[in-house]
Amino acid sequence: PARGDDNSNEGDFVNRNANFRTLPNSLLTLFRCATGESFNGIMHDMMAGAWGSNRLRCCPTCGAEIDGELNDSCGPAEGFWSLLLMLSYTIIMGFIILNGLFIGVIVDNFTNIGSENKAITVESIEEFREVWLMFDPKGTFTIPSHSLLVILQKLQPPLGIADVKPPLSRAEMLQLLGKLDIPDHGGQIHFLETLTALSHNVCGVPVPVCDTTRRLQRSVQKIPVLSKLEKPQHNALTNYLVSLLQSRWRGYVMRKQYADHVGDSYINDEELPSPHQLRTDPHGTSASDVADTRQAKNNRVSPAPPANGLGGGGDAS
Numbered sequence: 121p122a123r124g125d126d127n128s129n130e131g132d133f134v135n136r137n138a139n140f141r142t143l144p145n146s147l148l149t150l151f152r153c154a155t156g157e158s159f160n161g162i163m164h165d166m167m168a169g170a171w172g173s174n175r176l177r178c179c180p181t182c183g184a185e186i187d188g189e190l191n192d193s194c195g196p197a198e199g200f201w202s203l204l205l206m207l208s209y210t211i212i213m214g215f216i217i218l219n220g221l222f223i224g225v226i227v228d229n230f231t232n233i234g235s236e237n238k239a240i241t242v243e244s245i246e247e248f249r250e251v252w253l254m255f256d257p258k259g260t261f262t263i264p265s266h267s268l269l270v271i272l273q274k275l276q277p278p279l280g281i282a283d284v285k286p287p288l289s290r291a292e293m294l295q296l297l298g299k300l301d302i303p304d305h306g307g308q309i310h311f312l313e314t315l316t317a318l319s320h321n322v323c324g325v326p327v328p329v330c331d332t333t334r335r336l337q338r339s340v341q342k343i344p345v346l347s348k349l350e351k352p353q354h355n356a357l358t359n360y361l362v363s364l365l366q367s368r369w370r371g372y373v374m375r376k377q378y379a380d381h382v383g384d385s386y387i388n389d390e391e392l393p394s395p396h397q398l399r400t401d402p403h404g405t406s407a408s409d410v411a412d413t414r415q416a417k418n419n420r421v422s423p424a425p426p427a428n429g430l431g432g433g434g435d436a437s
Contacts, residue, residue, distance in 0.1 A: 133161035154213040163206035239323035265359040303352030
């Protein structure tokens with residue numbers, strides 16, 4: 121510690137208001153240096169007595185007492201530690217932390233100014249990102265084209281059609297897919313192209329084809345994931361309709377095959393013995409057997425024939 125205020129090295133900037141004698145004063149002085157106020161003056165006053173006018177205030181035996189030896193009231197003779205401390209502290213605290221923090225707050229406020237009056241807000245884009253992540257959990261930026269309609273049904277307006285009153289019909293939803301005209305890359309759609317198409321549908325305006333738009337198109341094609349996809353031959357609506365047609369055709373073929381397979385096991389009413397035949401049937405076909413067989417006809421699935429068979433009844437007739 122210093123031997124006293126009377127013998128301290130007070131200069132133009134290190135004085136009774138800005139010094140490092142106590143913890144509160146040290147914190148206040150460091151905060152002042154972080155704001156950039158006269159940090160260079162404090163640095164000069166902390167340097168050796170050979171620097172500038174320090175020789176007029178320095179006392180060779182008025183500094184801190186270390187191991188019983190009185191030191192100079194000014195800083196080290198080389199002045200290296202003063203430069204290192206003040207410059208590194210000012211650069212880190214003043215130019216990186218505080219300035220970065222203030223700039224971040226200001227930019228964030230400017231970004232949100234008027235967002236309530238915009239057609240598409242930051243919240244809408246964030247909602248689109250979260251819904252997209254449900255179908256693309258690995259973050260590949262691509263999803264199957266047939267998932268586009270489901271995404272639109274999960275998104276709130278203005279980007280989506282969820283909770284729209286009245287709800288859109290199937291034909292209106294297909295018309296919307298055609299209006300969006302999102303490129304299909306071999307059954308895949310890209311995140312950026314989908315978001316751009318949805319945004320353009322809400323607040324986009326047509327622009328002429330010129331050198332600027334061509335440069336924008338070329339810059340979009342340089343996106344890492346997008347450049348690896350197949351070149352689009354059609355849009356997502358065409359892929360959706362083809363997928364829907366294939367699904368309907370496969371369902372029709374499966375139903376037809378199932379109907380033909382089950383139809384072979386149907387039992388016609390003509391094959392069942394009449395009550396008169398039951399009374400004269402020499403093979404002993406009972407009315408309960410006929411009831412079970414008719415129940416099988418109603419369920420369209422025929423059980424295995426009984427051991428005594430129904431063919432005897434047919435022979436009896």
